[in-house]
Amino acid sequence: MHCSxxxxxxxxRVDGEELPPEVSGAALDAHLLSCxxxxxxxxRARRLKTLAAGLRPV
Ligand SMILES: [Zn+2]
Known part of the structure; x- marks a missing residue:
């Protein structure tokens, strides 16, 4: 499986959505450990999401 x-x-995961069916949470965690x-x-994705949340109009 590729990084993409x-x-x-x-x-x-950052967006709080369900993972794609072809990627299990355990496989993702294992990949993150090795990559x-x-x-x-x-x-970076989490930081961008935090920034975007801060900029969102109330
Ligand atoms: Zn990777």
């Missing part, structure tokens, strides 16, 4: 598939799952590029990507 895991990143789709990471972004779903620093996806760890960094996930960190």
């Amino acid at each position: 598939e895991f990143r789709t799952a990471i972004s779903a 620093s590029a996806c760890r960094d990507w996930g960190r």
Whole structure:
């Protein structure tokens, strides 16, 4: 499985959505442990989401 598939799952997790059926939570966690590029990507995705939440009009 490629990083791009895991990143789709990471972004779903960040958004609080269900993971794509082809990626289990355990597989995603295992990939994050072994892939620093996806760890960094996930960190950025969370930061962007936090920023976006702060900018959202009330
Ligand atoms: Zn990766």
